[in-house]
Amino acid sequence: xxxxxxxxxxxxxxxxxxxxxxxxxxxxxxxxxxxxxxxxxxxxxxxxxxxxxxxxxx
Numbered sequence: 001x002x003x004x005x006x007x008x009x010x011x012x013x014x015x016x017x018x019x020x021x022x023x024x025x026x027x028x029x030x031x032x033x034x035x036x037x038x039x040x041x042x043x044x045x046x047x048x049x050x051x052x053x054x055x056x057x058x
Contacts, residue, residue, distance in 0.1 A: 028052065
């Protein structure tokens with residue numbers, strides 16, 4: 001049983017998915033957009049393109 005005096009700590013991604021810790025998982029990203037171009041990102045998705053996009057934040 002858990003000790004109620006100890007804070008609850010969620011497991012890390014690496015603990016839940018050990019393959020992530022060794023770099024065995026990859027995600028294909030279709031296009032990258034800067035945050036300033038978020039309107040272009042929305043337009044692309046609204047046009048029916050459901051590929052993955054990455055929005056970079058400075």
